Amino acid sequence: MTEQNHQSGIKAQGIGARVPRKEDFRHLHGKGNFVADFSMPGLLEVAFLRSPVAHANISQINVPEHLSAMVRTREQLDALDIRADSTLPTYQPSSQPPLAAGKVRFVGEPIALAFASTRAEAEDILEEVSVDFVELPVYTSPTTADQAVDHFMHDEWENNTFLSLTIDKDFEVNAAQAEVVVHRTIDLSRHCMVPMEGKAALAYWDNQADQLVLVTSTQVPHMIRTAIARFLKLDQEQVRVISPDVGGAFGYKCVLQQEEVCVAWLAKTFRRPFRYIEDRREHLIAGANTREHHYEMTAYADKNGKLLALDAKITIDGGAYSVWPFTIGLEPGQAVGNLPGPYDIKGYRCVSRCVATNKPAFVPYRGVARTGVCFAIELTMNAIAKEIGREPWEVRMENLVKADQMPYTNVTNKHFDSGDFPASLERALEMLNINARREQQRTQGDRGKLLGVGVATYTEQAAHGTSVFAAWGTPIIPGFDQAFVRITPDGGLEIRVGVHSHGQGMETTFAQIAHETLGIDISRIRMLHGDTGQTPFSTGTYASRSLVMSGGAVAKACKTLVPRLLKIGAHLLGTNEDKVKLEGTDIISSTGSVSISDVASAWYLNPQLLPADVDAQGLEATVGYRPKSDGGCFTYATHAAVVAIDPDMGSVEILDYVCVEDCGVMVNPMVVEGQTIGGIVQGLGTAMYEHSPYDELGQPLASTLADYMIPGAAEAPKIRIDHFQTPSPHTEFGAKGMGEGGAIAPPAVILGAINDALSRIGAPELLHTPVTPRDILGAINKCHAEQVLTNTKGLV
Known part of the structure; x- marks a missing residue:
């Protein structure tokens, strides 16, 4: 894009323009459409009985006979456990049952569910369900977890370590040259994500389509479709995932949730709608946690403060389970890889460990490990300066x-x-x-x-793709993102993408990207996202990838339409296509012009006006895209x-x-x-x-x-x-x-x-x-x- 075109785009509505967000109107006027806003005949609300203890074997779940029709436990769910494997060395996988099976591993883990016409009634039912526990040793920190010799977090494990990653690059030779050595012990606290909207899922069976439909507050609808099909043992064409408006996510909603599996199973089994809405207390005690890092930093520098070598030991409290699909390996992997930050360091030795404890599972959170490593390296820089x-x-x-x-x-x-x-x-x-x-x-x-x-x-490493995730060996590897664009019969534009917005303003920015090429007013550009039944595949919105990946696909798809527009426009103008150009929404020749609307009318409504050799693909295109560098x-x-x-x-x-x-x-x-x-x-x-x-x-x-x-x-x-x-x-x-x-x-x-x-x-x-x-x-x-x-x- 030339500077001249860039300035033109700024004056219009394209790349560089401070265009007010299109989506703000509906949100500011209370017209958003969130999972909690859905209303369906026969809808039943779901509540979960959660563990009051952190680590225990379950000896018995006592369900009163008169309530048994409205309560379900793990043995009654014919769903698979959630399991996210990885090819990272030393990785120990964990299976997370949708409801606790034989054992609980953190306070708040769901043990049973109940359903009724209201959430309050479902909670009342669970008040009459009791659980007999045989309590086990509790591991509240990596230190206590490391001391265990039996009763590990997962029975098949050899210890309580999810994995340990090591890198050593020219450390000894560079550390030996140091004139100054400083050491610091640095800690980042554990906390929650706290989006305005917590977890939310509604599922029903669409008899006409013969599909399970899951309406869920997620960042990654296509990945959730893959997961629901896999863990409920369905074919993918039998599952449709819809993500409506999402009230914040920050990474909390980029993994498969136990509650999503349970609600989907209920709809599949009973062929009626069920819904679960997380309350704030559930989020704070049982929702995924993040950020808890411990650093032992030793820096080796010269007398001017030039950092010659860095020796680091990172310990991460990963909670009880490895989440699907990114696994717990994402956090220590990002930590060991990003700790050097923007600095020119020649010698580096780091061990990054993730330990399982009796706390909720660790989930990627805005900045994935980089908040911790920035905290550690920057305080170390301050220590050198001091x-x-x-x-x-x-x-x-x-x-x-x-x-x-x-x-x-x-x-x-x-x-x-x-x-x-x-x-x-x-x-x-x-x-x-x-x-x-x-x-x-x-x-x-x-x-x-x-x-x-x-x-x-x-x-901030953004839009990293296939090679990076393949090295982590996660269950799903991102590849090309696709975008579908279609000029409508009256000259508007439809965009469909597989990523989903949870506050980023994509409906506006993607329209600006399309406007940059096609000149169509952004008020006439509509974007559809968040529905696996109507959008091309994408792994979703995470890792600061959406605008680069799907936005890049939108740009390329729009460019694909330009030669087709010029060909039809030139024919309508009675000239050759090399004699016309697209300016704004007009196709201009030396003798006249036609608009994109005129071209669209010819294609859809008056095909007798089209050239004989017109491109039969018409005024729509699906294009896949990924950046030239797969490393982001x-x-x-x-x-x-x-x-x-x-x-x-x-x-x-x-x-x-x-x-x-x-x-x-x-x-x-x-x-x-x-x-x-x-x-x-x-x-x-x-x-x-x-x-x-x-x-x-x-x-x-x-x-x-x-x-x-x-x-x-x-x-x-x-x-x-x-x-x-x-x-x-x-x-x-x-x-x-x-x-x-x-x-x-x-x-x-x-x-x-x-x-x-x-x-x-x-x-x-x-x-x-x-x-x-x-x-x-x-x-x-x-x-x-x-x-x-x-x-x-x-x-x-």
Whole structure:
């Protein structure tokens, strides 16, 4: 796309335009269509009896005889267990029954289900069902799980480790050259995803089509169709999955859920509709968990802070099961591969382990492992800066991959396609007016508060495809994404894609991509997605892939139609097709013009006007697409913040937060900024609020939103965003995925800023999330106690 065409697109509605989102109208007017909005004759609501204990054998489930027709247990379900295998070395697979079979492995695991005309009635039925347990040792952390010698999480296992991955690239030779060695122990807390809409599934049997129809809140409808067919032992043509409007997902809805299998089984068995809607307490105690990482980081650097080698041990608490289809291997795999971040490191040794515990299963969450690795490497960079007495950003400048090194293959074989990491850091510091901030720290602080500055730069691997997932050996490997486009008889456009939106604005951005080529007003472009019965195949929306993959397919499909339009248009104008061109929606020659609507009318309604050798494929096309590089493209950004700590309260005020991001060519900058801001606020939740703690018996201690804190409007600072646009050479129009990036850097930025502020009074570092006012006051009080002790010793 030339600059001239790009500017033309901006003035219209194409790539680069800040077009208001088409989907917002229905949502703002309460016209969305979510699973909970469906109404069907004879619909029964489903509730689940969930385990009150973390680890136990089930000796008996007691169902009163008068309720037996409305209750089902595992032995009554002729469905297969959910099993996600992987070819990764050392991987131990786990089978997850749709209802607990003989054993429970976490508090909240479903044991039985009941159905009735209302959810309340179903819950009342379950009140009369009891379970006899023989409790087993409870493993609430990787440490306790590693100590087990029997009663492993899964009986066929040899220990409680899902898998262990190791990489060693030139570590010893580079570490031997170090003049500075620093070590840090860093922890990221466990937490939940908390989308506005939790799990939701409705299933019924369509007698006319002889199909099981599952209406479910999912990011991956085509993959769920594959799974439901497999685990309910149906042919794929007997299953249709529809995903209507989805109220947020963040990765929580990109895996097969036990409840989806159960609801689908009920509809298949009883040939009537059933529905399950997750409530908030179920989400917080039994929904998938994420983020719980432990790092042992040892960095080897020269006297200027150049990082020569990195030695890391990563331990991930993976919960009880490996989820389908991505498996638990995704998290440690992404961790070991992405820990070096945007830095030019020559020596690298890392062991990344994932351990099974008596907690809900670990699921990919916005940023998959990269929030943790960014947190670890950025705090390590701060530690190096502290050790050698340089500014944190000066050390980063020593280590960032430079623009003239692009494209760059790093120590873990990640292929950075384009960009300028140092420039993004420089711009973020400029936006903060860093010199003035440092002077403010040295002079008066901020109204008696402690000021601190934090920075972090990260990369986000987006739209990685076949080769990457094939290396992980997951049950489904992404390949080509397809898009179907059709010009309608009156000159509008229909788009059908297999990905699905859960808030990304695809109905708008995909219309802009189509407008860029065909010039059709986006108000006349309709997109259908989320229905396996009407859309081409895609593995779905995850890993910041949708705009690059399916958006690229839309672009290529629209381009496929152009020669056909020109041929018919030229014939209508009485000239040769090499004498015409498409401008906007008009096909123009030196003597006149016809519109796309005129061409469509000829094709559909007046075929006598068509040329004899017209392309019989007409005005519709299905095209498959994947980027030139199967390893994905790399978005990056630098985030920076200034915080003020109240030394008496331990509270943190974010005075300024800036983000300088580069996701290649932006289709809609407003959508990019909305995604970035939302991600940053989620990242602030990771940094300061969100935590799913468990006691020694595996009981969850945050089961309501009174206990589980999430940031709201009052906690969100004003966020300033600047953009670079370095087109990816591998994608259809230079775009890079960016949906996860905003959530990656904030914990590292905020903890860096808090530690910078605390360092002004000599307080110790904080190296865990969430950091709370109590933690900050503890660090301050410890500093004061040490100072008093030192002064007292001096007097003696």
